Amino acid sequence: MTRFIMTRVARAVLTIAMVVTFAFVVLRASGDPARAMLSPETSADAVEAFRKAWGLDAPLWVQYVKYLLAVVHGDLGQSMRDGRTAATVVAERIPVTLMLTAPALALNLLLGIPAGIYAALKRDSFTDRLVMMVTVAGFTVPSFVLGLVLVLAFAVELPWFPSGGAGSVRHMVLPVVTLGLGGAAVLARFTRSAMLEVLGQAYIRTASAKGVPWRRVVTGHALPNAAIPVLTIVGLMVGNLIAGTVLVESVFSWPGIGSLLVVSVVSRDLAVVQCILLLVAAAMIATNLAVDLLYGMFDPRLRDTRSAGGA
Amino acid sequence: MTLAGQADQMTPLLEITGLQVAFDEAPVLWGINLSLSRGEALGMVGESGCGKSVTWLAALGLLGSRARTAGSVRFAGQELLHAPARHLEHVRGRRIAMIFQDPTSALNPVRTVGDQIGESLQLHRGMDRRSALSEARRLLDQVGIPDATRRLGAYPHEFSGGQNQRVMIAMALAGQPDVLIADEPTTALDVTIQAQILELLQEIQRERGMALVLISHDLGVVAEICERVLVLYAGHIIEEAPAVRLFDHPTHPYTRGLVGALPNLDGPRRRLAAIPGVVPSPADLPPGCPFAPRCDLRTDRCGECTVELTSVDDNADHRIACLHVTGQRCNDETVAA
Ligand SMILES: Nc1ncnc2c1ncn2[C@@H]1O[C@H](COP(=O)(O)OP(=O)(O)OP(=O)(O)O)[C@@H](O)[C@H]1O
Ligand code: SF4
Ligand SMILES: [Mg+2]
Numbered sequence: 001m002t003r004f005i006m007t008r009v010a011r012a013v014l015t016i017a018m019v020v021t022f023a024f025v026v027l028r029a030s031g032d033p034a035r036a037m038l039s040p041e042t043s044a045d046a047v048e049a050f051r052k053a054w055g056l057d058a059p060l061w062v063q064y065v066k067y068l069l070a071v072v073h074g075d076l077g078q079s080m081r082d083g084r085t086a087a088t089v090v091a092e093r094i095p096v097t098l099m100l101t102a103p104a105l106a107l108n109l110l111l112g113i114p115a116g117i118y119a120a121l122k123r124d125s126f127t128d129r130l131v132m133m134v135t136v137a138g139f140t141v142p143s144f145v146l147g148l149v150l151v152l153a154f155a156v157e158l159p160w161f162p163s164g165g166a167g168s169v170r171h172m173v174l175p176v177v178t179l180g181l182g183g184a185a186v187l188a189r190f191t192r193s194a195m196l197e198v199l200g201q202a203y204i205r206t207a208s209a210k211g212v213p214w215r216r217v218v219t220g221h222a223l224p225n226a227a228i229p230v231l232t233i234v235g236l237m238v239g240n241l242i243a244g245t246v247l248v249e250s251v252f253s254w255p256g257i258g259s260l261l262v263v264s265v266v267s268r269d270l271a272v273v274q275c276i277l278l279l280v281a282a283a284m285i286a287t288n289l290a291v292d293l294l295y296g297m298f299d300p301r302l303r304d305t306r307s308a309g310g311a
Numbered sequence: 312m313t314l315a316g317q318a319d320q321m322t323p324l325l326e327i328t329g330l331q332v333a334f335d336e337a338p339v340l341w342g343i344n345l346s347l348s349r350g351e352a353l354g355m356v357g358e359s360g361c362g363k364s365v366t367w368l369a370a371l372g373l374l375g376s377r378a379r380t381a382g383s384v385r386f387a388g389q390e391l392l393h394a395p396a397r398h399l400e401h402v403r404g405r406r407i408a409m410i411f412q413d414p415t416s417a418l419n420p421v422r423t424v425g426d427q428i429g430e431s432l433q434l435h436r437g438m439d440r441r442s443a444l445s446e447a448r449r450l451l452d453q454v455g456i457p458d459a460t461r462r463l464g465a466y467p468h469e470f471s472g473g474q475n476q477r478v479m480i481a482m483a484l485a486g487q488p489d490v491l492i493a494d495e496p497t498t499a500l501d502v503t504i505q506a507q508i509l510e511l512l513q514e515i516q517r518e519r520g521m522a523l524v525l526i527s528h529d530l531g532v533v534a535e536i537c538e539r540v541l542v543l544y545a546g547h548i549i550e551e552a553p554a555v556r557l558f559d560h561p562t563h564p565y566t567r568g569l570v571g572a573l574p575n576l577d578g579p580r581r582r583l584a585a586i587p588g589v590v591p592s593p594a595d596l597p598p599g600c601p602f603a604p605r606c607d608l609r610t611d612r613c614g615e616c617t618v619e620l621t622s623v624d625d626n627a628d629h630r631i632a633c634l635h636v637t638g639q640r641c642n643d644e645t646v647a648a
Contacts, residue, residue: 056499072411103575155409201416202411202413202417203416203417203418203419203420205368205411206411206417206418206419206479207377207419208373208403209371209373209403209404209408209409210404210408210430210431210433210434210482210483210485211400211401211402211403211405211431211435211486212400212404212405212430213396213400213433220422220430221419224421224422225419225420225421228421230345286494287451299420299421300420300421300423300466301420301466301468302466
């Protein structure tokens with residue numbers, strides 16, 4: 001188990017190092033932060049002064065090493081736009097974004113998984129076909145299209161919800177639905193096929209043959225097995241959710257991390273962009289780790305390969 | 312013996328009549344008739360796909376919604392076919408238990424062995440979790456799993472195939488059933504393990520006076536353990552006889568081929584495959600005798616008549632379905648009689 005954790009930590013550190021390097025190189029290769037930050041009329045001297053002030057005049061590798069050292073010491077740099085530390089700027093947006101992603105994830109799980117289970121249990125019934133049709137629509141329509149359609153329908157035609165901004169629960173509804181539906185559709189389809197696969201297994205027949213009532217065959221034998229592949233998808237979906245957040249926040253002008261990222265990239269606010277990417281990488285790593293630990297809980301076959309040897 | 316006791320001996324414990332099964336309109340069983348007495352060991356042999364498993368899965372209502380079933384399966388006086396789920400749940404595991412070919416995939420991989428045996432005990436013997444676990448330990452011990460206390464908490468992937476089959480047997484015994492259906496219980500196991508498992512089954516059957524249905528490809532195995540044997544071919548029973556007699560006087564041309572193909576009882580066991588031709592799929596059988604395309608004795612009549620199980624030489628317990636050997640007349644000729 002310790003070895004398992006050690007390799008995981010090493011992998012996580014490596015991943016973060018790669019993300020940091022990639023972001024550093026791409027951001028600097030794709031435009032001059034001084035030009036992006038300052039207005040076009042700024043004098044050459046002023047631009048030079050800005051460069052010096054932010055250390056942009058040093059060779060790239062010097063900047064890189066400096067940056068790495070700072071990161072290792074927990075210093076993520078300062079925002080060029082408003083002078084506060086990047087960590088502060090990003091941190092104040094975290095709860096705003098979580099107000100979208102947390103309910104969206106809940107919508108994914110609470111809608112997708114039961115729908116998939118139900119469809120599998122009622123295979124080929126009218127309900128099954130209906131669920132499958134809806135989910136095809138749900139995952140073929142890109143989320144920004146869905147967002148725009150929802151705005152047209154429920155903000156413009158029927159003025160039930162605001163078309164953008166934040167501030168009340170009513171502001172949350174459209175973005176959360178936009179963000180949550182696609183994932184729910186994917187999860188419903190996946191849960192359905194995982195359930196069908198499991199329901200066809202010999203041990204399900206064994207459970208029925210020994211007199212277990214069907215309801216308990218489903219809850220006690222099928223679901224715990226189907227949970228294993230579904231868990232994988234849930235892990236992947238967290239990544240999708242993060243990507244979706246950037247889009248949805250832009251569509252609905254939601255002042256979260258996604259909007260901050262877009263603004264910071266456009267203005268080449270390097271420290272903030274890097275800080276956000278680090279946060280995203282950390283979130284993905286944490287998710288993967290959680291998924292792996294849950295695997296061990298759900299699947300005893302994985303448990304002993306990890307405890308090196310085992311019984 | 313009381314009168315009721317005698318009646319009990321007379322009427323079969325389980326009786327299947329005219330059992331037909333079709334998947335998506337393709338027939339798989341064409342009308343199986345068989346009966347099983349209390350404590351009897353009945354063998355069923357036949358090539359792969361002839362309907363051995365389907366017979367018992369249908370009897371217990373385990374075939375799922377794609378299967379159409381007709382006929383009757385009476386157990387202890389009650390109809391099982393199309394019976395309500397609640398009634399079936401009371402019979403499955405409790406009165407009729409079943410074990411399967413590949414024991415490792417027949418056990419739930421994410422639940423401990425003790426838990427899975429315990430589940431049967433809780434269902435059928437009204438035990439609570441604790442007493443179920445201690446009884447499960449006793450059962451594991453009885454089926455020959457060493458170190459039962461520790462093994463209760465192990466998962467199926469931590470056992471060998473043979474041990475998993477022992478676990479399956481322990482689980483089947485948990486409900487103290489009247490009938491154990493063993494569907495090719497040793498096919499997936501090593502030869503030495505096969506013998507041990509068969510020995511265990513035989514021992515348990517004798518000790519508990521339980522009826523045993525042993526399904527197998529292997530005539531030799533069946534002959535060793537069973538008193539009576541049914542031979543299936545493409546969804547039909549084509550011969551039925553006491554095991555000894557089946558070996559000494561195999562009568563149906565198909566069975567004769569099978570027995571002839573057996574090397575010798577003490578020699579290495581072989582699967583049934585030595586008859587020329589292939590088994591037709593039960594769905595597209597020729598009219599008349601199902602064996603006709605592969606039969607040496609075939610005449611035109613064989614393709615025209617419905618062939619029924621008929622006693623051989625006034626031997627009531629030896630019956631075969633063959634026009635020529637029994638001298639049976641065509642049904643269609645005997646309508647008037
Ligand atoms: N669930 C199913 N759906 C469709 N066809 C099936 C199903 N189960 C069995 N069959 C068909 O029914 C026929 C009889 O199958 P069955 O499993 O009873 O054969 P068997 O005699 O047990 O063979 P084996 O020795 O290979 O186990 C086969 O042709 C098989 O293809
Ligand atoms: S009925 Fe005819 S074809 Fe069928 S087994 Fe007898 S002789 Fe052969
Ligand atoms: Mg079979």
